[in-house]
Amino acid sequence: MYRSPVESIAFTLRNAADFEAARAEGIYGDLGADDIDAVLEEAGKFASDVIAPLNMIGDKFGTPFKDGRITMPPGWKEAYAAWAAAGWNGLASPEQWGGQGLPQAVNIACIEMWNSASAAFGVGPVLTMAGIDALAGHGSDELKRIYLPKMISGEWMGTMQLTEPQAGSDVGALRTKAERAGDGTYRITGQKIFITYGEHELTDNIIHLVLARLSDAPPGTRGISLFVVPKFLVNADGSLGARNDVRAHSIEHKMGIHASPTCTMVYGDNGGAVGYLVGEENRGMSYMFVMMNRARLAIGAQGVAIAEAATQRAAAYARERKQGRTAAMNATQSSAIIEHVDVKRMLMTMRAMTNAARAICYTTAVALDRSERSKDPAARAAANERASLLTPIAKAFSTDVATEAASLGIQIHGGMGFIEETGAAQLYRDARITQIYEGTNGIQSIDLVMRKLPMSGGATVRGYIGELRGIVADINAANDPAFGATGKRLGEAVDQLERATEWLLPKIAGAPEQALAGATPYLRLFSLATGGCMLAKDALAATRGNGNGTLPAAPMIAAARFFATNIAIGASGLAETVVDGADSIDAIPTEMLG
């Protein structure tokens, strides 16, 4: 069962992800290192002790749906109430409305731990937090006053409602209607699908954030507005009023995250649900983008979370399971399978990939914090571009890693991995959605290439590659034989990233189809170069003993070295695919693909 790796999390946050550097800049006020330790320690305990034991129960029980109501699995309501009461939901929310105002980076580390304990549990609050961000950023004072305190306390949960049957990746195709009621409110009619935690009784009210279109709105994404649609209307005194005209019509039978109810929502059985406009009409997509970016990073953290849980479970099994023997043993002896080199390779792949993905997510979160908290506007703008650049990588790479690690986790279990009782299969089933929701990983790669690379005329990505080069130079300068070929291989990976980037930049406007053809391998290439450098950065910090937080250096060096020589080594093939592979896709007759 999952044990929160609090020390490792804190180390990566402080070193690879630059949290201590950001703190030294003063962006976190008087927040002390001890404060962070205390928060992570408590979160880790709650995740391991309270949430983790519910995970398999949730998988088995699911969320039975009957007559519009959902029954959550045994123990879930109590656990959620305790979690909210401990203040976890509002960790990074504005203090003005009852939040704790702590860094997003610390919240992301906590989100990872909730999701390692149970992805089906952890995904609900991610959406509530995204809703809080949207309301805090763009809601009227009245909306904030009514909704934020209870959403931040966790007394009410929230949802994000974008998807419709014809509008998935193409959000602009949505048809849910909003009409002005004449009193400043709106009436919402239509249908939404795949709504996570769309209905449940964990909380007395559910605050839906719904994208809809006014009848006189322009087509596409420029004609979408964002509304607050509470499940129960809220009286002036804050008490709950009438049930709003929105209901869950059905739930999906999913492969994983069984305890997360995924609902089809129907609006307007009786004329339309009452909705309250957030911000201005027709600007909903831009508000939602902010929410989505936060949610994307959180789903990246969910990917790290599942990978971490899978790694722990597989390692525990590999220590316990005896089978075969090493070359040094005689025929009557048997060794734990963790001693077999092929099992070591699998476990090390899981561990190195998980740690790399974690570092990328935390780095993105620190950039987000800088983008909001740095005193210098230019520093905020630069950090915003950095966060924008890294968000698709954090989301897509971490969730790919979740599936890869969960798959290796099954493999290490052998036949037992395919049996549901070990829990390895659940992680594999749960992981698979993370590559899809909050924008498929294909959409992430397109976002990276088409929207993020061109930022500041390419200066943002070039600047980042320059920083990676700095890390490579640090390793080479350290001249520590324990690193083996780490510096050499990472240097090659960064070279390949630069080569592919420079090939792509002029294609984005000039030959977009060629750029798009390379988007997925490019995102992977970017992730390998970045992930390898992140591991090396942590390892260097540990080696120098000036790491913020002290952990033994040897495991971190081993992870960096393994990643560089066994995983980042794929960089040249990926770069070649980006540069040279597009023509081969162009040449494909579509009719052959069936």
Added chain:
Amino acid sequence: MYRSPVESIAFTLRNAADFEAARAEGIYGDLGADDIDAVLEEAGKFASDVIAPLNMIGDKFGTPFKDGRITMPPGWKEAYAAWAAAGWNGLASPEQWGGQGLPQAVNIACIEMWNSASAAFGVGPVLTMAGIDALAGHGSDELKRIYLPKMISGEWMGTMQLTEPQAGSDVGALRTKAERAGDGTYRITGQKIFITYGEHELTDNIIHLVLARLSDAPPGTRGISLFVVPKFLVNADGSLGARNDVRAHSIEHKMGIHASPTCTMVYGDNGGAVGYLVGEENRGMSYMFVMMNRARLAIGAQGVAIAEAATQRAAAYARERKQGRTAAMNATQSSAIIEHVDVKRMLMTMRAMTNAARAICYTTAVALDRSERSKDPAARAAANERASLLTPIAKAFSTDVATEAASLGIQIHGGMGFIEETGAAQLYRDARITQIYEGTNGIQSIDLVMRKLPMSGGATVRGYIGELRGIVADINAANDPAFGATGKRLGEAVDQLERATEWLLPKIAGAPEQALAGATPYLRLFSLATGGCMLAKDALAATRGNGNGTLPAAPMIAAARFFATNIAIGASGLAETVVDGADSIDAIPTEMLG
């Protein structure tokens, strides 16, 4: 729903897999090209029309177990009976005992189709066929007379029983006991786990092939004997007698192949099950190895099968689902997602990988046929080594491809892929076991490196690499611009394969831990070089119009080119990992892996 790709199967069988060349050598007697077409056509129809509709029913219904009995899903018994009545079970079995004596290569193509239609259905007969092989190869005349006709007709199914709780990959650790009864029969006591189709009522009797150990046997794999243990004893007149002392104790709750009952079997509640020795005492492992190799190739075909089914399903969805638009469209238009280049990349990856894995499996099957049927003993021996070399690649690569293709299949479905109703999720769940059973893919890679590379002092693998070079030379000689960089990239892949092979060969005896460290990436490298060359061979045959069977060349060239420039391009990174990665695994402190 699955439609058997009979033309494509026949083309690859004849060209890439060299079936026509083998037929021209005369190893198949007077078997005509038309005969093969007719068999494949009929098998394809049966698979698509009768088996495929049962697949989702089987997934939902499972195999409920009560009081030692299993209920198969609705329609399954009838379908199995019809399948057996049509003679499919004995397609490649000896004519002497009622089989049709057709080539293993044709049977493998049929096995692929049964398993594309339903992996849970297809896996049962694979084990019956393996049992037939063992009995036909090593059983006494009496055992053959009693069991073979009904096993070949499919009237009785068979099982393979190796695994015990403490004996998985390490078969030599098994403890099930056999005692001589004094009348030439034996009494078997013990427990077996993970027994596929260990109990069911598809057939009136089930013939278990069981590995057990005599009390005076040597330890390890040299002390294992193989027994026939029928569920019901068979009277002298062939009628069924008393129930034998073996029963299913429970079934597993698995992630996939729900309609394949996986049983824990208990022997000897009442003193011991009656067992009949196959061959000689203590030689069971060597007989079982023959069965396992056949079964491994068949599981490779099952991998191809699931990949094919996933590709078809994803392509159909991608043609139907409209979302977004291509660069050439205006904002009100929407295109089928198959037009999006990232979706094309995913589909083409699925298609090219599936076709490559198919060619590898069929090539292995033709080598098996040659090893049995060639007139020249030297040719038989060489073919046997070729089949031995390729079997672990056929098994491991094809089943890795199954999971990769099924995963991409989910991704192409987006959110719908995670919902069970589309069937994409079932393929993903079903696929995952193929990488584990019949020897995990880690075991396959170890088998390839430690047992197969050293054959004939390395001459076998070197000879094969030489053949791949010949294919590369053919592409280069064709000088057809449609192939793009295919020849160049495949040439590099073969160079890398050779480099890694030559590095490994002296390590196998000299530094086995180093060889083992590179086994998994080496198997992948071998597969990419081989798969790419196989696709190129098919494409060349189609281009020259001298292909046996005519299909349009363009799709085959596109697949070969895509594979070479987007997939086989990973060869250099893999070779580097083999040659350079072992040290980084050595350097891992085991305690960090948790």
